Amino acid sequence: MQALHVLNIVGSPVLLASEKGETLKLAIIKALESFPFVAVDFTGYQFISSTFFNYAFGALCIEEAWNHDDFGKNIKIQGLSEDDAEELELCLFNVQQRRNLLANNINTEEFYATRIPV
Amino acid sequence: MKYFDLSYEAVNFLGQFGQHLNATTSETVELVSEFLRPICVVFLDQQFRTQSRPKSLYLSNPTVNTYLRDAGFEFLAPNAPTHFSPFDRRRRTGLKAFTNRRDDEIVLAWVREQVMVHFPNFTSELERDMVKKVYEIVHNGMVHSHSSHGVSVFGQLFPQKKTFEIAFYDAGVGIPQNVRNYGERIDSDAGCIEWALRSGTTTRPSKESGGMGLFLLQKFLGINNGFLQIASGNGYYERQGNQEPQCKALQHFLHGTLVSIKVRQTSLSYSYKHQS
Numbered sequence: 001m002q003a004l005h006v007l008n009i010v011g012s013p014v015l016l017a018s019e020k021g022e023t024l025k026l027a028i029i030k031a032l033e034s035f036p037f038v039a040v041d042f043t044g045y046q047f048i049s050s051t052f053f054n055y056a057f058g059a060l061c062i063e064e065a066w067n068h069d070d071f072g073k074n075i076k077i078q079g080l081s082e083d084d085a086e087e088l089e090l091c092l093f094n095v096q097q098r099r100n101l102l103a104n105n106i107n108t109e110e111f112y113a114t115r116i117p118v
Numbered sequence: 119m120k121y122f123d124l125s126y127e128a129v130n131f132l133g134q135f136g137q138h139l140n141a142t143t144s145e146t147v148e149l150v151s152e153f154l155r156p157i158c159v160v161f162l163d164q165q166f167r168t169q170s171r172p173k174s175l176y177l178s179n180p181t182v183n184t185y186l187r188d189a190g191f192e193f194l195a196p197n198a199p200t201h202f203s204p205f206d207r208r209r210r211t212g213l214k215a216f217t218n219r220r221d222d223e224i225v226l227a228w229v230r231e232q233v234m235v236h237f238p239n240f241t242s243e244l245e246r247d248m249v250k251k252v253y254e255i256v257h258n259g260m261v262h263s264h265s266s267h268g269v270s271v272f273g274q275l276f277p278q279k280k281t282f283e284i285a286f287y288d289a290g291v292g293i294p295q296n297v298r299n300y301g302e303r304i305d306s307d308a309g310c311i312e313w314a315l316r317s318g319t320t321t322r323p324s325k326e327s328g329g330m331g332l333f334l335l336q337k338f339l340g341i342n343n344g345f346l347q348i349a350s351g352n353g354y355y356e357r358q359g360n361q362e363p364q365c366k367a368l369q370h371f372l373h374g375t376l377v378s379i380k381v382r383q384t385s386l387s388y389s390y391k392h393q394s
Contacts, residue, residue: 014226016226017221018257050330054330091330094327095327
């Protein structure tokens with residue numbers, strides 16, 4: 001198993017910006033080329049945003065066509081607070097919803113448009 | 119408007135003033151008011167930054183001019199009267215325009231140095247929440263506004279009410295236009311704002327992840343019993359705590375997106391469970 005220490009990869013304990021999420025995503029993709037799964041260790045982080053989660057893990061799931069189980073098989077998350085771990089779950093849930101729509105050939109723009117209150 | 123508050127009427131007035139500012143050819147534009155608040159400061163800052171020809175603002179009230187000057191507003195008319203500030207500057211942040219979404223550590227520093235000082239005995243959890251929420255609103259503005267002038271942010275403590283207001287404004291595309299470009303079936307601008315606040319909804323392309331920031335902001339303010347106000351286009355949205363939101367149509371179009379949050383001074387933080 002490959003362990004990725006986020007702070008070393010991103011270079012900062014402040015994990016807010018989307019670009020930092022992208023950096024982590026690319027590091028994960030590269031690691032998975034050589035290892036069956038990776039541990040992503042957030043130990044020492046100070047701040048993290050939903051933006052970071054979306055660009056790191058949300059984008060990863062969409063690009064790799066992973067569902068929640070696939071994510072769990074490939075990625076082991078370590079070092080997140082309980083609140084932030086729940087926020088990551090919300091990110092993965094939203095991605096799953098979006099992927100379900102795309103898998104059923106539902107145009108997400110039209111789908112969300114029909115949900116809008118008049 | 120004599121006294122600005124955090125209300126539908128105040129936002130309507132700002133929209134009207136913005137239209138007047140954009141339409142006038144005068145180099146100096148007058149605003150008559152005896153009391154401003156953060157939504158006015160950020161709105162005026164971006165409106166004057168984005169003028170195609172330089173304009174300046176004149177108010178006859180020296181106290182209000184001094185308030186703007188001390189906030190860092192750069193577009194006061196040279197002849198606008200000021201005096202020694204009676205305000206306790208420790209109650210306010212500086213006016214800041216964030217223009218680069220990579221500057222997350224600059225946002226962090228601003229929140230720590232200028233916002234958290236107003237929350238006595240704050241916990242690390244509350245600091246974490248405030249940093250996240252401010253960053254995500256700023257990031258939303260920078261990503262979705264398509265404005266090169268970024269997002270202006272300003273905050274003020276109201277000690278008697280034990281609340282801290284932070285206002286954000288970009289003079290960009292606006293939520294309704296973004297949502298219509300995405301879905302094209304939304305009749306009301308207020309409906310577009312409501313759509314943007316739901317978990318999972320985002321105007322990012324299908325293969326990009328998003329739709330959490332505004333949803334989580336609402337949850338945070340719900341637990342804090344804070345206040346959220348969003349205005350964009352002809353849409354107006356406000357919500358107190360977990361009460362039913364109010365959505366209305368503005369009488370005067372507001373360019374861009376104005377967001378105001380009022381946070382109660384409390385060390386209360388929150389945990390949440392995502393809803394399925």
